[in-house]
Amino acid sequence: MIPYGRQTISQQDIDAVVDVLRSDFLTQGPQVPAFEKAVAAACGAAHALAMNSATSALHVACMALSVGPEDRVWTSPNTFLASANCARYCGADIDFVDIDPVTYNLCADQLARKLEAAEKTGTLPKVVIPVHFAGQPCDMAAIAALADRYGFAVIEDASHAIGATYGDSLVGDCRYSDITIFSFHPVKIVTTAEGGIATCRDPALAARMASLRSHGMTRDPALMIRESEGPWYYEQIELGYNYRLTELQAALGLSQMTQLQPWIERRHALADRYDGALADLPIVRPARPAGRRSALHLYPIQVGTGASINRRSLFDGLREAGIGVNVHYIPVHLQPYYRQFGFKPGDFPVAEAYYRRAISLPLYAALGEPEQDLVVNALRSLLT
Ligand SMILES: *Cc1c(COP(=O)(O)O)cnc(C)c1O
Numbered sequence: 001m002i003p004y005g006r007q008t009i010s011q012q013d014i015d016a017v018v019d020v021l022r023s024d025f026l027t028q029g030p031q032v033p034a035f036e037k038a039v040a041a042a043c044g045a046a047h048a049l050a051m052n053s054a055t056s057a058l059h060v061a062c063m064a065l066s067v068g069p070e071d072r073v074w075t076s077p078n079t080f081l082a083s084a085n086c087a088r089y090c091g092a093d094i095d096f097v098d099i100d101p102v103t104y105n106l107c108a109d110q111l112a113r114k115l116e117a118a119e120k121t122g123t124l125p126k127v128v129i130p131v132h133f134a135g136q137p138c139d140m141a142a143i144a145a146l147a148d149r150y151g152f153a154v155i156e157d158a159s160h161a162i163g164a165t166y167g168d169s170l171v172g173d174c175r176y177s178d179i180t181i182f183s184f185h186p187v188k189i190v191t192t193a194e195g196g197i198a199t200c201r202d203p204a205l206a207a208r209m210a211s212l213r214s215h216g217m218t219r220d221p222a223l224m225i226r227e228s229e230g231p232w233y234y235e236q237i238e239l240g241y242n243y244r245l246t247e248l249q250a251a252l253g254l255s256q257m258t259q260l261q262p263w264i265e266r267r268h269a270l271a272d273r274y275d276g277a278l279a280d281l282p283i284v285r286p287a288r289p290a291g292r293r294s295a296l297h298l299y300p301i302q303v304g305t306g307a308s309i310n311r312r313s314l315f316d317g318l319r320e321a322g323i324g325v326n327v328h329y330i331p332v333h334l335q336p337y338y339r340q341f342g343f344k345p346g347d348f349p350v351a352e353a354y355y356r357r358a359i360s361l362p363l364y365a366a367l368g369e370p371e372q373d374l375v376v377n378a379l380r381s382l383l384t
Contacts, residue, residue: 002323004325004326010259013252017248017252020251026248031247039162039182039257043171045173047206048199049197049199050197050244052194052196053183054159054184056241061155061181062155072093072126073094073127074114075332076106076131077098082159096331098348098349098350099350104136104351105138106131108142115149128143130156132159135267136287137161137165137166153178155179156180157181161294173199179200181196189263189264189297212243217236217237264295266365274299282304283383286299300360302357302359303357311356325361327358327360361379
């Protein structure tokens with residue numbers, strides 16, 4: 001089976017992890033800060049905080065922005081569950097903003113309309129979480145302008161988008177947001193097995209996130225409430241978690257980061273090949289708007305309205321042909337957990353219509369041309 005995404009692990013990666021196993025520190029050593037530094041350098045971030053998953057980093061980001069039970073958080077329905085769950089961990093209400101039919105990202109125009117209505121009813125969000133779906137950056141300038149006008153904070157869920165650019169801004173530099181989150185799950189661009197990073201510009205926000213990822217404790221005398229009782233002394237100043245990344249994972253991530261741009265280039269070359277080979281088929285290929293460079297985490301197609309086969313039959317046919325296609329995403333508001341809050345089919349029609357026709361084709365750095373040709377030929381024989 002050719003999977004829709006998978007990690008690439010080199011001998012250099014393996015050696016890096018084994019070296020850590022032989023070293024003094026399996027956790028809380030030098031690898032995590034080195035990995036954080038590499039990610040910060042790659043995306044122009046002032047601060048980077050590694051955690052044991054992007055989900056944890058999203059939770060910490062919401063807590064650091066003081067999201068609580070009285071608050072509202074808005075995100076895209078076309079995303080993985082974690083983009084919404086992070087707000088629920090803090091007790092906040094979640095709502096969604098429908099997507100743009102071309103980029104499949106949270107639509108800035110729909111956001112503007114929803115904010116206008118929310119202002120009238122006193123129900124503005126505290127935080128909006130745009131998701132760079134498939135690695136394609138959202139319209140961040142428009143979202144940041146709305147954030148200024150309506151006073152909400154922005155967390156970019158860039159789980160798909162490490163290495164992407166938006167104009168002359170690198171995703172992760174937080175030029176248009178308060179915090180950006182990356183995921184290092186094995187299907188993402190680079191991996192630490194499980195892992196995530198939060199980047200930000202504000203040093204106070206960075207300190208808050210550092211505290212929250214490690215029990216809410218500090219050894220920094222400047223942050224302590226009481227006088228030190230000796231060299232062993234630390235204080236817990238708030239309720240935090242153990243969301244730390246291990247040294248083994250950070251070493252893997254650090255080694256993987258050396259391949260970030262070559263892997264994204266490879267993804268672009270493969271996507272260009274798909275674009276050419278699939279041009280005459282009754283499918284909608286992913287748009288690549290000018291002025292943004294996608295990290296191309298996914299290559300999502302839609303089965304065209306003129307196709308002689310529906311999404312289900314095409315999906316089943318591809319799986320039978322050994323192509324491990326997948327579907328991204330079941331709209332989050334339609335999950336049973338979220339329906340209990342009153343969400344129902346029809347609430348976000350663009351995301352729902354996209355979902356009904358969507359299939360993600362295999363795309364990862366180690367995908368070879370002969371394997372990609374198998375995918376193209378299987379699609380062609382099922383669609384013509
Ligand atoms: C993968 C993913 C997450 C969660 O990442 P983990 O590192 O697995 O916790 C969150 N948001 C999006 C959009 C994702 O794709």
